[in-house]
Amino acid sequence: MSQNNYAFIDSQNLNLAILREGWKLDFARFRVFLKRKYHVEKAFLFIGNVPGNEGLYIALQEMGYVVVFKPTLQNRDGVIKGNCDAELVLHTMIQYSQFDKAMIISGDGDFHCLIEYLEENDKLLKVGIPNRYHYSALLRQFRRYFFFVSDLRHKLEYKKR
Numbered sequence: 420m421s422q423n424n425y426a427f428i429d430s431q432n433l434n435l436a437i438l439r440e441g442w443k444l445d446f447a448r449f450r451v452f453l454k455r456k457y458h459v460e461k462a463f464l465f466i467g468n469v470p471g472n473e474g475l476y477i478a479l480q481e482m483g484y485v486v487v488f489k490p491t492l493q494n495r496d497g498v499i500k501g502n503c504d505a506e507l508v509l510h511t512m513i514q515y516s517q518f519d520k521a522m523i524i525s526g527d528g529d530f531h532c533l534i535e536y537l538e539e540n541d542k543l544l545k546v547g548i549p550n551r552y553h554y555s556a557l558l559r560q561f562r563r564y565f566f567f568v569s570d571l572r573h574k575l576e577y578k579k580r
Contacts, residue, residue, distance in 0.1 A: 426463065457522060464484040467489050
């Protein structure tokens with residue numbers, strides 16, 4: 420029986436958590452990992468749309484991600500804000516009937532209710548926690564679904580080619 424699993428990835432949470440660990444994630448390798456290990460047919464990557472990053476967005480699409488953009492704003496300090504939480508939840512529910520199981524990749528406790536709903540409806544595959552040491556305590560009840568991206572550095576670290 421073939422599986423039709425989807426991943427919903429909070430790119431900001433994933434990227435910052437891995438950088439905090441002192442390395443960079445190879446997004447191409449990560450996409451292959453999700454496909455091979457978890458049979459992820461579609462991987463939705465939620466990301467702030469920052470002018471000048473078009474090359475990155477095209478590269479991510481070429482790697483096999485479905486890139487979902489959030490408009491961003493720059494505050495007075497020059498910090499760019501583009502929280503994608505609502506988009507991730509909305510797109511998970513829009514796609515709900517299309518997948519067998521879903522994987523949420525984020526350590527953000529704001530996804531507690533989504534993860535809980537997926538679990539209650541037997542649609543939760545895994546919760547990918549980016550950093551083993553920094554994630555919301557609200558997610559602990561789903562511990563049996565966890566895998567830690569930070570533990571996969573040997574497989575997923577970006578190395579200049």
